[in-house]
Amino acid sequence: MIELIQQKILDLPSARAKVAAWRLGGGKIVFTNGCFDLMHPGHLKYLAEARQLGQHLVVGVNSDASVQKLKGPHRPIMDEAARTLLLASLAFVDAVIVFGEDTPLALINALRPDVLVKGADYEEKDVVGASEVKSWGGKVALLTFVPGYSTSKIEEKIKSS
Template identity: 50%
Template sequence: MLPSEEKIVSLPQLLANVQEWRAQDQKIVFTNGCFDIVHLGHVDYLERARLLGDKLVVGLNTDQSVSTLKGPSRPLQDEMSRTRVMASFWFVDAVVLFGEQTPYELIKAVQPDILVKGDDYTVDTIVGHDIVLANGGAVKTIPLVKGYSTTQVVERVLAVQPR
């Protein structure tokens, strides 16, 4: 098994990892997303998120969940591809799939020390903020890199005309 594949975990394995990390007094950072086409905005965001703590857990929407959220033409890459790409980054410590509309139950299970989303959210609109704040954790937003979104990348690709 490749090192990146070892970071793709089930919920029970993730919870065991989190317990071990906590025993080592490490701060757990959690974020989530579809991460359909990874671009500079994602890389910058995830690396900055990881710098807020010791371990970064990424909750990744399943294919079905992405389709429900983004429409029937999405995801563009299947969940196996998306999890493997996420797990390949040095700054990601664990990737876990979730199939619900939101990661609320996953956040409740993980109980991260720090919950992170992009600055297109406010703290009170971030799913799970209530759980993290009630446990004495922090909820933070990270500035997004302007001009980089999956929708913008898809629009640029579709606008390219064959020569």
């Protein structure tokens, strides 16, 4: 079973080939990205809703070095191998790819998703890749969060216990 899950964790050439095959079959490709450091119900709701916007959900995951640069030296809490494995184990996630750059723009340009999804804490004008996705006829979707859940809040709760 674990081998089937690991097959969803792709490098860029494999992801491009997989997306091209899905597209040939008429599938709409949805892309989102994030650190996904500690999986929680907010992540699950967000990813499930993202998947409903198309036939295939690709999740870009910040590398360990990228998370540390964004969140500080105490993060990530879980390494990228653990984070990608957890994401790939979700039935509504079709592919997971790690990226090490500051933003997923190169990944977005390489995969050319039909729908780019981010959280509603963003404005469309601030979403990396939004103008590119729209330039090839795609759309941007901003999804609401589940109140009370965030990795930072979970981390604070653990530290205060």
